[in-house]
Amino acid sequence: MTTHPVARLTALTQGYGGRRIIEDLDLSIQPGVTGLLGPNGAGKTTLFRTLATIAPPQSGSLELFGEAVAGERDVRQVRPRIGYLPQDFGYYPAFSVTDFVRYCAWLREVPSKEAESATEQALAAVGLTDRGRDRMKTLSGGMLRRAGIAAAIVGSPSLLLLDEPTVGLDPAQRLDFRDLIRSLARAGAAVVLSTHLVEDVGAACDAVLVLSDGQVVHSGTPQELAALSTPKAPGDSPLERGYMAVLGGRGTTEGAAC
Ligand SMILES: Nc1ncnc2c1ncn2[C@@H]1O[C@H](COP(=O)(O)OP(=O)(O)OP(=O)(O)O)[C@@H](O)[C@H]1O
Numbered sequence: 001m002t003t004h005p006v007a008r009l010t011a012l013t014q015g016y017g018g019r020r021i022i023e024d025l026d027l028s029i030q031p032g033v034t035g036l037l038g039p040n041g042a043g044k045t046t047l048f049r050t051l052a053t054i055a056p057p058q059s060g061s062l063e064l065f066g067e068a069v070a071g072e073r074d075v076r077q078v079r080p081r082i083g084y085l086p087q088d089f090g091y092y093p094a095f096s097v098t099d100f101v102r103y104c105a106w107l108r109e110v111p112s113k114e115a116e117s118a119t120e121q122a123l124a125a126v127g128l129t130d131r132g133r134d135r136m137k138t139l140s141g142g143m144l145r146r147a148g149i150a151a152a153i154v155g156s157p158s159l160l161l162l163d164e165p166t167v168g169l170d171p172a173q174r175l176d177f178r179d180l181i182r183s184l185a186r187a188g189a190a191v192v193l194s195t196h197l198v199e200d201v202g203a204a205c206d207a208v209l210v211l212s213d214g215q216v217v218h219s220g221t222p223q224e225l226a227a228l229s230t231p232k233a234p235g236d237s238p239l240e241r242g243y244m245a246v247l248g249g250r251g252t253t254e255g256a257a258c
Contacts, residue, residue, distance in 0.1 A: 035201035038211035083157035093137035110155035
């Protein structure tokens with residue numbers, strides 16, 4: 001049975017000023033967890049900004065939840081259904097953690113009578129219940145990342161876009177994070193996460209996309225990527241070697257897990 005894609009990009013061209021970063025890209029995001037891999041500068045954040053409806057396509061089209069997103073009105077309609085954790089997310093340093101997450105719930109138009117419990121649930125999901133009263137500026141790097149994840153998941157968005165969500169998390173928190181995204185996907189969310197940690201993809205993703213120079217050079221399951229491993233490709237696991245093999249020498253050492 002073919003599943004209806006949650007997001008579809010057709011012939012996307014995207015860039016900055018006159019410089020094209022992504023050109024003529026076709027892409028579908030299915031329900032479940034999709035890992036996005038690619039070397040620095042491949043265009044992962046640019047792709048996220050497009051899927052998050054922050055950067056409208058320069059040309060080509062975006063469809064979300066089966067509907068074309070073609071203008072401000074469409075954007076306003078779909079935004080509340082999208083949770084986005086940017087690589088460097090902004091926050092008010094003097095806000096408490098609870099206020100920060102509740103504020104994001106408000107931005108996502110979570111109904112006010114549900115906002116408090118949604119905030120509590122999101123903080124519990126990232127293990128920050130006990131830090132709810134602390135100010136954002138007093139959190140450690142990993143805790144700040146967890147607060148960002150809570151802000152992205154509050155109100156149970158249908159499409160969750162996480163740009164390098166595990167940076168700064170300790171090993172135990174990374175394992176908890178994998179459980180969290182698997183449970184969000186089981187509850188019906190489509191999760192897309194970009195990472196340079198290939199083992200996160202092997203452990204938590206149903207599908208993997210490898211982006212290089214703004215093009216998808218692999219789309220399939222993590223097992224299919226691992227099967228492309230070649231004896232000469234660098235890496236410490238079949239998945240790392242498969243990743244490096246599809247990049248064909250275009251990967252940087254940051255593409256591999258460390
Ligand atoms: N605001 C911007 N203005 C101009 N160029 C930009 C801007 N943002 C990104 N770029 C360029 O676009 C290209 C793709 O950047 P992008 O951040 O999408 O890559 P990425 O795959 O997310 O990289 P990384 O893994 O390092 O986060 C890079 O060459 C980058 O320098």
